[in-house]
Each structure stands twice: as structure tokens, then as C-alpha cells.
Amino acid sequence: MEKINIGILGYGVVGTGVAKLLKEKKQLLEHRVGAQLNLKTIADIDTTTDRGINLGSTNLISDGNLIIEDPDIHIIVETIGGQTIAREFILKALEHKKHVVTANKALLAGHGNLLMKTAKENQVDLAFEASCGGCMPIIKSLRESLVANNITSMSAILNGTCNYILTRISNDGSSFEAALKDAQDLGYAEAEPSLDIDGHDTAHKLAILNALAHGMEINLKDIHVEGIRNIRPEDIQFAKEFGYTIKLLAIGKIHDNHVEARVHPTMIPDSNPLSNVNSSMNAIVIEADATGQTMLYGHGAGMMPTASAVLSDIADIARNIISGGNTRVPILGYLEDHIQHIPILNMAQLNTRYYLRFEAQDHPGVLSRISGVLGENNISIESVHQKGRNANGKVPIMMITHLANEASVQNALKQISTTQSVIGSPVIIRIEETP
Template identity: 40%
Template sequence: MSRNDYPPVKVGLIGLGTVGGGVTRVLARNAGEISRRAGREIIITHAAARNLDTTTANTAGMKLTGEALEVVDDPEVAVIVELMGGYEPARGLVLRALANGKHVVTANKAMIARHGNEIFAAAQAAGRMVGFEAAVAGGIPIIKAIREGLAGNRIEWVAGIINGTANFILSEMRDKGRDFAKALAEAQALGYAEADPTFDIEGIDAAHKLTILASIAFGIPLQFDKVYIEGISRITREDVAYARQFGYRIKHLGIARCDEQGAQLRVHPTLIPQQHLLASVNGVMNAVLVKGDAVGQSLFYGAGAGAEPTASAVVADLVDVVRTLTADPENRVPHLAFQPDALSDLPVLPMESVETACYLRLQANDRPGVLADVTRILADRDISIEAILQKRPKPNASASDVPIILLTHPVREQRMNEAIATIEALDSIRAPVMRIRLEPLDSD
């Protein structure tokens, strides 16, 4: 069957808060790409929320109810997305959805950490899937990475910055010399911390996530009650400063380690070497470092919370479910991610049409007027300059050989090629112009 022959997969959403809104938005906005990848459309047909009046999600076309059970029991729904959070009634609803023959996708780390063993056994018995990528580290596909991508390894340890609120507070304490209370207040003002921040700052949320990571890394049942948990509320700004003097940063880590004796599961503030990549993970970002015996250290970094990053993980799980429902096992994941009949004929643009800022290094005669000539050539082509560095000649170079270095604002390659050719034709320019393109790597 080609993908156009499959009817859409109907999803029932439980919870229309921040993440629920993100999921509806991402599924709608990327509907085309998603069905090109999954092999069929994924649409939310049913949704439940405690308070339907307050949701800002676009629920057009959905059958709405205040009663989650109605969605879970609706025979039309093939997959339940559970975004209500908490232990109950989430657990009961998920078990019931599985009993009803539905697949489940959830972002509920508390429920998985505490009731996952029971839920997975029920899913296994029912021949249904429970996707929980969104339960750990938001948009970072860390469950998939460990469970599948690193499946050849004996995982020795996992260390993660898996609570953005705590990481934001520690980053503020370090970067701005704030004390804990002030940094917490700022996190609350910015919406990064709840009015009652206990779960985040006392490590309970991180412990939920660590429980899950440890199980998939080591193949042990979920054991939330065995995690050692210590929060960050006792850390002072002096501790942050002293740690720095020793060459360390304080991060709130979830650490799981495994050897023949047993497994360690612990969440606590931790000094880590400041030159380690993990020490550079700042603000609300998350990162998980995995040590496998074959792969060595791998780091997975990204947004650990927020409506759309979490939605990214939820939708990935939906695509996973749908790919499995739709394809022969061998063609579950298309080789090039998109279904073979859905590849795009989008052109690859010629380099001349690419636009980047540029670094230019010129070797010029040290005589007045060179810089004026060069800047004129650039100005004539509407290439604006961000910075200029004119160096004294190197001691061993001829006295007349002076490097001029420029940074330009973004410019089309073609126009820059012309400018460089014109500059190289100047008598006062001694060597080919060195051009290195610049990428700000910001979120444009």
C-alpha cells in the first residue's frame, strides 16, 4: 500500500495545558512533513481537559470533553496521548486505554517512574506500545538514543542535567553571583519555576527521570524508591565561588552507575570539572552524558522542557507508533526518514546564492589608501562591515606586508566573490584573499 491508502490515525489527547497546546500546534503546523515521514496522517480527533474554558490550544475539529474516560473509552481513538501528569488518575486511565487496545504516548515521568513496571507489563500483555520519550529531558531523544542507538554497549554510567529549573538557578548563581533565594525568585518570575518549586529544587523531578534512564541503561526494573535524592536549596553562592577556585562547577546531576556489585541511583549537587562539556550546559537546557564501553562518552543536549520541545518528543513517539502500525516491519523507518514516494524535489541551491557573513584576511602593502580602496569596493557592492582589524607587520615579514582582517555582515556569496576578485586585482594586494564564512548558529 502506498501511504495515501492508509486512513489517518486518530489520536485522543488528555490534557490541554501548555504541552497539550504544543502538541496540537506542532501536529498541525508540520502535518505535511509528519505524514511524509509516518506514512499517514496523524490527527487529534478527541481531547479532554479538566477546564475546557481556559485552554488556549486550537481545538477546532476535535470532540471535546471534560471527562478523560470518555476519550479513553472511545472506540474511534487508536492512540491516547496522556499529558495530565501526576500519579493518579493518569495511571488508571493509561491502564484502561491499554486494556481498550489503544497505544499510549505519555510525557508523565512521575507515573512512569512509579508505575512503569505495571504499565509496561500491561502493554506487553495487550500487544500495545507505551511511548514515553517526552518523560525524560523534553525534546532530547535520549530514550531512543540509549534504548536503540547505543544498544551495542554495556552502559557503564549516565550523568544528566535533567531538571532545567535547578540548572537555571545554579547557572544564575554562578554567572551573576546571586544567592539561591534570589536566583529561585528570578526563575519563578521567568516562569521557569512553579509557585511551589519543591519538585524541581529538591530533586524529585530529576529522580523520576533518573529512575527511567537507569532502567533503560542497565536493564533493571524501575525503582524510584531506591534513588538517593538531594536538592540544591542548601548551596550557597560561596560554594559556587569556592568550587570555581578549585576548577569545578556545581551542577545538579542525576547519576546512575552500574557494575557487578550493583547499581547506584543518585540525584545531588555535584562538582564537575569546568572544562567538561557538561559544565557548559547553562540556563534551562538539559544534557545527558552516557558512557558506553564501546562508544565512550556521548552527550545529548537540548531543551528539557517547554511546550514545543516536549511536543517534539510526543510527536516522535506518535510517528514511531504510526510507522509500526502502517509499514511492514522491514520498512518501518524509511531509509531517508521520509517515505520513498514522499521525497521532495526541492532544488539544491548553487553556492552563489548562499548568504553568510564573512571573515576576510588581506595581505596589503602598508601604504595609505589600501583600506580606503578595500572598503570602497565593499561599499560599492552594499557589503557592510562589522569590524576591521589592521595589524602591524609581522617581525619576519617584509615591512610592507600588512594583514587587514574584516568581518562583514551577511552577504550573498556571488556578490562577495565579485568583491574578492576586485580586491585581488588591486596593486596593493599581495596574495589571494582568505575568506572564511561565519555562522552565528543562533536560533534563526
């Protein structure tokens, strides 16, 4: 039986999970892949902490370069994270004609085009199933299963931290701050949570998924990103009363000559399958012309779900090696010559429905002033809900608009913010009726 040597760069949570599966599932993997997947070397600055893995004949070293330069190693798994040393190591590994498996969505979103070009030039595979949606087979589905489909839209919950926080606020009326604190205590959120709760992690994943779905270059910078810091229990309560749920969604839709790509809190009706995706679970709904609606659901993070996705990439590459078919599937699922430049819609041109929440002092004429400005900006109101005063004496005013233009809404909100009786910045939540 052929022996395929594997090196892991980074012996943290995911690296440990990958090592665990390679060791504990050695026999299963041989029976399924038809090759010995031999974990030859792991590199990490920390070579002393016990990760609870019996390494046997596997070397644990501190210099990743030795893995990259080892002529016996076929596949390198990068689980360092970040965009500095991970980037250097991956580029060097590809140049050394190593197949690379990574879960590093930030790096792919920021430098994926360069990494893919380098992989292509060196005729090796660059695989990243674990980068989006943890163990859900999103990337395999887009590259392989949906091969004969034009994908019209994707909407997805791709960040477990945000989904946990929103679920907590929804279930027990916690404040955002209390729910975040709980998420941190449970290990769902980092001490510095901005990457998650401000939507950037979700945007990284959307940049990758858009490229795969539409055969376009990875484009992070044009994705509109908003996080969940401003969501309050009253927003979720209001949504509930009207049969809606609030989720942080990644939305990617194809139009004639552009793509819509945005990440923001979104009100979705209870009939949307994503509305039942709770706690730290992730899911993606894909609409495609042949399949219609499909959904994948699973753990989007965590040691073993992520390691499972890394292993599916390793097995794919191993199956390529033993059957003689390197780089069998193009990295984005499209031949490199056919990767298109598809512009992302400028957010100002978006037309959708909006939920707006204003906080006002309980003075006469406030509602008239707000609705007047909306009217002047051609924004027509579907319903208005004014609740009693808060404990602090302020009055929340919630509105739902008919279809309106984003630039007009932003313009109106700017004007309304300057109204004397309106306090702070209004909160916007966009509404998606479909799927």
C-alpha cells in the first residue's frame, strides 16, 4: 500500500484535531483511501505542551521550513492561522510542489488569488474545505455536486459566535453584552471578538464562496459588512411578533452583470429554513437553476468538525496521488482561464425592504418629522410601531418599509439623525423575504 507523508504546520486546536484523526482513524482511512496517510512531522513554536496525542513515530519540531523542504512530504496542512507567517509558509510550500490544505479563511479572502495562481503554476492542489462552514461540505458541493448549475443565490449563517449570541438574545432576552460574555465564557467567542461580531469572519467566507459559486476572483474589499453589536432584544422581539427571526447572514446573489455580496443582520421569515438554525450551528441555503433550493447544516467550527473537513481534503488529494490525477478539479471549480471579473454591486444601488429603529425623546411631532424625511426620500412605510417609554424615558419607534433604495435610506437616516428629538444612530436591519 502506497504511503503518503503529511506535515502539519501549527499544532494548535485544529492542528491537534487533524493529528488526532490521522492517528486514531489510521486504519479506517487506509480502508477508505487505499493509501497509508502517514503523519510524518508537525511543526510548532511550542514543542513541549502535551496535546494528548500519542505521536508515535511522528516528529514534533519547531521549524516549519524543515517540513516544507522535506522531499518525502507530499501534503502540507497549514493550521497556523493569520496572514503573515501562514502566507509565507503556504507560498513556499506550493513553490516546493507540495499540495496544501488550509482552513485559513482570512488568508484566502485576503490573498487567495495569489495563492491559487502559485498552486496552478506549480501544478499542485490547494484545498480549503474547512475554511467555510466547518464540516459542512460547502466547497465540495459548489465545485463538484452543483457542476451543471448556475447558482442564483446563496444565503448563509457562517459564524457560530454571532448565531449563538443572537439565539441567546432571542431565547431569554439577554442584552448583546451579556450574551457575548456568555459566548466568551463558553469558548464560542474570542477575548477580542471583533473579527466575529463585526461580521468580518463571515465576509471572508462569503468572498471565498462567491468565487466558487460564480467562477469569479476572490474579492473581499467590495463586500458590504455590518456586525451585530447594535441588535437589541426589542428588535428580535419585534421581529418575532411579525413572524421573523434576525440572523447575521452572508448574502450572495448573481445578477446579469454583477454580484450582490453583503453581510449584515437580516430579518428573515420563519418559513426560511435558516430561521431554525440556532445556537452555534451554521447553515447555507443555495438556490440554483437545476436543483432549486438546497441546504447544508452543521457545526461551523470546533476542533473535530474542522479537522473532519481538513481530512476530507487530505483524502481527496491522496486519492488523486494514487490514481495519478494531480489537480483533478480546478481550485475554484472553474478552469483558471474562465475565472471572470464580476463586479460586486455598489451597496448604494441595493433595493430591499428595511426594518428601522429610532430612539426618540417623547416630544410631539417626532414621528411626523421622521416619516416626513422618509417620504421626501421616496421611502414608503409599510408599518409603524411605537412602544411605550423605556426605563430611561426614551421611546423606541420601529418601522418597516416597502421596497426602498439603500442610498435613499442612508440619506434619510442621516437627516433624521440630526433631528433634535432623535437620539443616537438609527438601527437598520434589512429584510429578505426569499428563499
